[in-house]
Amino acid sequence: MKHARHPVAGASLAVYEEGEGMPFVFQHGLCGDQAQPGQVFPADVGFRRITVECRGHGVSEVGPKAALSIATFSADIADYLAGQGSGPVVVGGISMGAAIALRLAVRQPERVRALVIARPAWICDAKPANMASNRIVGELLDHYPIQEARRRFEALPLVKELERDAPDNLASIRGFFNREPVDVTAALLRAISTDGPDVTEAEVSAITVPTLVIGHGRDLVHPIGHARAVAGMIPAARLVEITPKADDANAYRADFRAVLSSFLREL
Incomplete structure (x- = not known):
């Protein structure tokens, strides 16, 4: 796997590449890193996975905490792509x-050839109710x-609900308490959980590229x-x-790779 750095305003970001072929920018979830998309990226599909670890994630610098947002992370990806001089x-x-x-895809459609939306935690609106547990931990x-x-946190009634209905979510949330540095983890959880992609239903409905949605x-x-x-x-x-990750993590990863492989091969 190749590892490089990409400078953006106020920070230096880690960029990872694996595989050979056409570029596929495949981003991780909140408080994750490049290993998360790496676990479900299918080999030998003619695509090269590129993951830019967002500010405060993995080994990327955090930069100004006030800048932590989905808009900033998106702009950083666009800046990276502009520097590569590639087409769409x-x-x-994921998430x-x-x-x-x-x-x-909405703000810079000229850069997007096709779209993969896996386990979305947002639709259009900011501060969705499903992100409340992450926000609470940040606070x-x-x-x-x-x-x-x-x-x-463990004393909250929410924990019982998560134990019953979403044990995989609960495991991830408990992991936030072990994540370093603590101040960056808290800032990310608070900022991103109350944020959103800042797009409208009309704008999303206007997306015309091939799109795979996984849930x-x-x-x-x-x-x-x-x-x-x-x-x-x-x-x-x-x-x-x-397959839900909470039911069988191995089957989840296998299913994810299979459907992603099929989509990429069709492209």
């Missing part, structure tokens, strides 16, 4: 990465020492209804529901 590319992402990809980390923040059940942070809604807006979209 396939753009996609927050899906919101970044959706914004790029707790911002106001209390880690152990006290964790204790207060699954047993997920309260990424409701299957969000995936269905986005797929219903985009005329050229195909929705595929895969």
